Amino acid sequence: MSQNEMCPRFEKAVNILSQRWTALLIYQMLDGNSRFGEIQSATGVSGKVLSDRLKSMEQEGLINREVIPETPVVIKYTLTEKGHSLEPVLKDIEKWSQSWIAPDNKVEA
Amino acid sequence: MSQNEMCPRFEKAVNILSQRWTALLIYQMLDGNSRFGEIQSATGVSGKVLSDRLKSMEQEGLINREVIPETPVVIKYTLTEKGHSLEPVLKDIEKWSQSWIAPDNKVEA
DNA sequence: CCTATTTGGTAACTTTATGTAACTAAGTAT
């Protein structure tokens, strides 16, 4: 336990973005992927965690969930304005990675 | 398992930043905090995890560890150029949080 | 010498988060 003197809004933002997968999921949605299965196979996240993350991102107001009663059913996840507003942050991370991470870095860890 | 088609450098960067505490630790160091105890009490991270993170951040080339043989011993952690280069990313997150996170948000979760 | 204090940790154990694999539900076509 300690006295956190950091801005609680900043901490909240960091907590959101440092939840495993969340940044990658938003990145995928920025990239046009909107369906459960698309996002899952693009990222490799497990169905269980994807389901959890989508729920908490929805509660956080980052995404919307839309049910399209086609057959079979299609669920479309789209970024809200708030979610979309994270684009510059992710692009910054991308830019940083291109300057500072070696190109042949395997993610095997 | 899945076929990740994202840029592996971007993924690596996201993995670094989405490790719990890492972003907050860098933020503290940008703010001038350099000692184990300072960083620990400023953030609230446990000694065990702080120790782990500092090691992996050092291996990642983000920080340097300097032993100053005063009494009692002082260990000084400072950002490398690579570590410091994350400042714009963190400032972007901070800016985002000020626009999109409610001010009275308690971190109690 | 013996004890206490301070910094920067480590070790053992508990709790929480994530991963895996199998299963469910709705809708439809065969």
Place this chain on the structure above:
DNA sequence: ATACTTAGTTACATAAAGTTACCAAATAGG
């Protein structure tokens, strides 16, 4: 009825994080 597809959930296993107690070095006080 059976099978197929999407979008999940459930039960169980493993990994990561938190908690608390302890260790090591260096020194100061008694």
